[in-house]
């Protein structure tokens with residue numbers, strides 16, 4: 001028996017909102033039998049990289065929202081990359097790296113499903129397989145390409161542009177020949193998105209001139225608004241949408257820590273009706289295997305051609321998972337650009353940004 005670390009949800013969050021708190025989680029240890037024989041189609045894995053994502057908050061409230069809740073006192077799970085230590089499945093051998101939805105637990109036996117896939121470390125750094133070549137990249141692709149249906153020369157606006165999804169949406173928009181305008185919360189992020197990811201303009205939603213800046217950045221109006229944030233930031237966008245605009249609603253991170261209000265504020269319906277626009281919510285998990293393979297083919301090709309890049313913010317060690325998770329919702333001094341992952345093979349505890 002060996003001792004392994006795991007991270008469990010100790011207490012559900014209040015349904016009345018609030019920022020996730022370190023005290024609702026616990027890093028615990030448990031005994032693990034590495035020599036237990038594997039059943040058919042099982043693999044023994046060692047966790048390497050964990051993805052933290054805003055949607056996980058919705059799974060920590062103890063009620064069904066758009067996703068099922070986690071169980072209390074059991075390890076949380078999310079998109080992860082792991083190394084195969086032993087395999088009783090013909091698709092994998094010891095030494096392979098795999099991605100899938102795994103528990104936040106150092107070692108574990110996994111029943112192989114079609115979601116568990118072998119990843120190629122020669123194609124991209126391992127963290128990219130929970131980012132641009134995983135859920136993040138697929139979300140950006142499905143929302144922008146399949147719902148937004150961008151045409152060359154159109155104007156795309158994307159909010160949370162410095163985040164994991166937004167930074168990929170902007171780059172895909174450029175690859176497809178569009179004008180891309182990002183919205184983010186700091187001038188430093190804005191500068192980076194323009195210089196490193198090729199955004200045409202980026203406006204800071206915290207600026208007192210936000211509405212004017214947005215209008216100036218979109219002289220031909222907005223054809224696609226990729227919605228990541230919701231709330232007040234999105235309101236001025238509706239005034240700028242063009243006829244037949246498309247609004248893929250990927251998420252509304254500004255509302256996740258707030259109680260659901262009966263008064264939903266500014267109504268979008270008038271703008272959608274008057275511009276004969278399309279507003280469609282979507283979940284990355286709803287797309288078919290064929291659509292996923294097609295998207296991954298394009299994303300991998302763009303990476304190979306050097307047209308698509310991912311920046312990672314890497315935290316290190318089990319003790320920093322929750323710090324990394326809660327920081328996703330911080331808007332006062334959020335320096336994160338790109339996809340946040342935790343390297344759980346390294347216990348040094350510091351965080352560093354890695355391209």
Ligand SMILES: NC(=O)c1ccc[n+]([C@@H]2O[C@H](COP(=O)([O-])OP(=O)(O)OC[C@H]3O[C@@H](n4cnc5c(N)ncnc54)[C@H](OP(=O)(O)O)[C@@H]3O)[C@@H](O)[C@H]2O)c1
Pocket residue numbers: 053054055135136139160161162163164165166183184185186189228229233249250251252253254255282283284285328329330331334335336338339340
């Ligand atoms: N539909 C799906 O299947 C799917 C899949 C993945 C993600 N999503 C959604 O996509 C969105 C982006 O996810 P992500 O993984 O890219 O997030 P992320 O990398 O965690 O980015 C979060 C960024 O959002 C901004 N933000 C946080 N709280 C905010 C607030 N209250 N107001 C304005 N901006 C705020 C912050 O940047 P600033 O410094 O710029 O404020 C932060 O860095 C989320 O809404 C998420 O739920 C949906």
